[in-house]
Each structure stands twice: as C-alpha cells, then as structure tokens.
Amino acid sequence: RLRDQSDVQAAGRLVLSHLRLVVSISRQYAGYGLPQGDLIQEGNVGLMKAVKRFDPDQGVRLVSYAMHWIKAEIHEYVLKNWRTVKVATTKAQRKLFFNLRSLKHQFKGDDAGNRVGRAGLSEADIQRVARELDVRPEDVIEMETRMAGGDVALEAPVDDDHDTPSPLAFMADEAGEPTRVIEANHRDWLSSQGISTALHGLDDRSRRIVEERWLKVNDNGSGGATLHELAAEYGVSAERIRQIEVAALKKMRKTLEAA
Known part of the structure; x- marks a missing residue:
C-alpha cells in the first residue's frame, strides 16, 4: 500500500513497528x-529512508534493508560529530575507526600480560x-594512539584509491534523486x-507502556x-494492556x- 498508493498510514505502521530496531542498533x-x-x-x-525506498518485490525483508540505512545515517553522524580533531583522512583509517574497538575487545584476554607494544597494543x-583489515601497521598505531588520546573526531573527504568493507562505502549518493525532496519534507516526521x-x-x-x-x-x-x-505491574489483565x-x-x- 505504501508503494502503490503512497499510504502514509501504512508508512507510519512500518516505522512504529521498527523503532525497537533503531534503538538496538544505536x-x-x-x-x-x-x-x-x-x-x-x-x-x-x-529508517524513514528505508521505508520510502523499500520494494517488497525484491525478495529482501524490510528489517534487513532498514538495517543498512539506519547504520549508514548513524555512521555519517558519528563521522561528523565525534570529538574535535579530523583523523580519518583515508578509507584505511575509516576501517580502523569502525573496527578497531571490536577487534581489541576480541583480543582482550589473549596474552594480557604481554601487552607492552606501542599505543596499548602488543x-x-x-x-x-593490520592483516585482518588489510591496512599498514603504521595506520593501526596511529589510529589507536589518536582514539586513546581522547581528542579525535572524523570528518574527511572520500578516498577512492582503496577498497574497504566499511558500511560508509555503501551509502547511496542521493544527489539529483527526486526522492530526496520527499525525504527532506518528511525528515522531521521521524x-x-x-x-x-x-x-x-x-x-x-x-x-x-509504549516505551x-x-x-x-x-x-x-x-x-x-x-x-x-x-x-x-498495573494490576490489570494482559488483554487490557494490549488494548x-x-x-x-x-x-x-x-x-x-499530522506533522
């Protein structure tokens, strides 16, 4: 109904039913x-962008499609607002920014007593x-030092010279798309x-109850x-809570x- 009839009410139902996903990802x-x-x-x-663009005929579930758009918007926000100093000037550094924390957590406990390397890593x-992310060891040291220093942020131009699995590489280029105008009009809605x-x-x-x-x-x-x-908790029936x-x-x- 949303795709064929531009049914705003249908869009609203889809949005409300996926709010928990947004909170979980955040x-x-x-x-x-x-x-x-x-x-x-x-x-x-x-999420709004995903709902507007979703095509059920493509055989992809909305929840999977929405995850891409939700993460892309959050990634863009993080890149623009994290602390005060630009550090990710290449895609290699972006890979490190979004993956180094999880890798360090994965390494935690492995040879903990031998962690005497530079920047807190052995x-x-x-x-x-460096091997897992296909970057130089020097890049790892630099990013770890900056992230550990407590005064770093990201806002950098795109470097097209190297490939990267970073989700930012999959962000759609919206320039010139008619849907961009529609999305701008509905931005406050969501x-x-x-x-x-x-x-x-x-x-x-x-x-x-809703919260x-x-x-x-x-x-x-x-x-x-x-x-x-x-x-x-409220001393009523489950059916009453549902109502x-x-x-x-x-x-x-x-x-x-109405917004």
Missing part, C-alpha cells in the same frame, strides 16, 4: 560518547589487526523530536517488557501523520 555506537538520543534520531532518519596485535511529541501526547500510563514495549532494549539485546509483566497499547499507537500514528 546501542552499538555507545562507545563513541555521543548522546543516544541523537543516535536514535539519526537512525530514525535512516606488536602481535598490531600485525594481526526525528526524535517528532516521536517525542507523539509520546507526550499520551497519558502517563499509555506512554510508559516499555517498543523503545526499550535490554542489555542482552532482547526486547522490552511483555504484556504479562506490565499487566502484573491500551493499540490505542496509544493509533494516537501516535495520527500525531505523526
């Missing part, structure tokens, strides 16, 4: 010290990172401000509270559609 970037609310806002923009670790407005239009109980059911992600990556958990949830989501959709 948590993966908590280590960069940026406000999660801002990360969620950028992820919501990516020489063996430096060589291992911004955190718009969602916040929709939430604050609910009564306290309805708002908390617990749709926006909360546990530390283990699972979803928020169940109907039965909320029912026990409140449905009514609240319907009211939120109307608010978002």
